[in-house]
Amino acid sequence: MDPLSDVLSLLRPQNYFSAGTTASGAWSLGFPDQAGTIKCGAVVTGACFLAVAGGGSVYLEEGDAFLLPSGRDFRLCTDLARAPVNAVAMLKRQGHRAGKGGIAHFEGEPVPGQAVAPVSLVSSRFTLADKHGHLLLRVLPPIVHIRGGRQSDLRWAVERMMRELRDPQPGGFLIIEHLAHMILVQALRQHMQDSRSTSIGWLFALTDPQIGAAMSAMHEAPAQRWTLATLAAQAGMSRSSFAQKFKETVGSAPMDYLTRWRMLLAAERLAQNEDSVSVIALSLGYSSESAFSTAFKRIMGVSPRDYGRQPDAFSIPPPQQLLPAT
Structure with missing residues (x-):
């Protein structure tokens, strides 16, 4: 999608x-x-x-x-x-x-x-x-x-x-x-x-042809081993120009946005109790459960296993820590 x-x-x-x-x-x-x-x-x-x-x-x-x-x-x-x-x-x-x-x-x-x-x-x-x-x-x-x-x-x-x-x-x-x-x-x-010309955030960045192309690529394949270079290629830009424009348009660095989006997807799946932590980690591009767990706890403030046991007991972090907007 x-x-x-x-x-x-x-x-x-x-x-x-x-x-x-x-x-x-x-x-x-x-x-x-x-x-x-x-x-x-x-x-x-x-x-x-x-x-x-x-x-x-x-x-x-x-x-x-x-x-x-x-x-x-x-x-x-x-x-x-x-x-x-x-x-x-x-x-x-x-x-x-x-x-x-x-x-x-x-x-x-x-x-x-x-x-x-x-x-x-x-x-x-x-x-x-x-x-x-x-x-x-x-x-x-x-x-x-x-x-x-x-x-x-x-x-x-x-x-x-x-x-x-x-x-x-x-x-x-x-x-x-x-x-x-x-x-x-x-x-x-x-x-x-x-x-789009006066606002910053993920919603308005979607209307930018270059940044929107990179965001669409991340959303279409969140498990892919994206790098700054491969995302810049999706946008048809140099790495430095892409990184600067993404930050100015979206409000966060490209790789930070990707990590936060992955963690939101992971939280949704953990709340539904459909898959194990290891299966979710692999499906989102993490080669090990420990690397995924570290990223999840850094973004969400709680371990994936604890979140999966009682998702309603934990609050989603403030918006500025997830998909940013200004």
């Missing part, structure tokens, strides 16, 4: 709720904190403000999409000064619950002498694997604003989801679930492109 698919597979994003919302008049809907989740949504018609607690606000126009990776309180509204109505309570009154979507309707206050266009949105919530969620969440700002008009695939998925929610059909649950994942990945792709 490619590096983004690899990391998302490790994070196991699970779409546990997708729904549509329509609102008319002057309105403000408040959504409470849901730590550990990532919210993904888009405006199908109309326009409104999106504000995140401690994270600023943006104006969403028709076709715009957004990601909210912080799990903080947020509001959708026609006026930032308007006091919000609890959206969760509103959804419950209309019979919505986690795992069951549909379209919620909210009638705001009429605005005398002013026509306020109705707004319709679709949104999905995802949970991420507890131990690895920070690998993605840390590289994203409180609000990722994807402006519409450029991503036809994203817009198609958004409009199709609204149709599925509005007119339920057999098999609709699976279609909505797949569309939610598609919207998430498309939004991440666009954010990568928009921010």
Whole structure:
């Protein structure tokens, strides 16, 4: 797989709720904190403000999409000064619950002498694997604003989801679930492109043709005996130029990145108790179990055998010690 698919597979994003919302008049809907989740949504018609607690606000126009990776309180509204109505309570009154979507309707206050266009949105919530969620969440700002008009695939998925929610059909649950994942990945792709010249980290480095090629090679064959020279060859660069550019783009040295990625793969397999330490060591390119164990303890802070016995008892090290981001 490619590096983004690899990391998302490790994070196991699970779409546990997708729904549509329509609102008319002057309105403000408040959504409470849901730590550990990532919210993904888009405006199908109309326009409104999106504000995140401690994270600023943006104006969403028709076709715009957004990601909210912080799990903080947020509001959708026609006026930032308007006091919000609890959206969760509103959804419950209309019979919505986690795992069951549909379209919620909210009638705001009429605005005398002013026509306020109705707004319709679709949104999905995802949970991420507890131990690895920070690998993605840390590289994203409180609000990722994807402006519409450029991503036809994203817009198609958004409009199709609204149709599925509005007119339920057999098999609709699976279609909505797949569309939610598609919207998430498309939004991440666009954010990568928009921010690659101003951000440092593994996510944005993937858009660089040279560094992205080397990272893809590492992810495709983590067990290969990579050296600085062979990775530089993948990028079509000299060793010194490659090492400098990788550090500047990713935030860590190439071999450090490779070791950390290997240890994340090893931790996942140890947690699943599928293979022995020696088998995992060989599968990740280590000629001896002792060399692998030394590297694992240096990165993860615990021996692989201890981690494998009680994976839930140990915390994954801080993000800056794993896949870096600035």
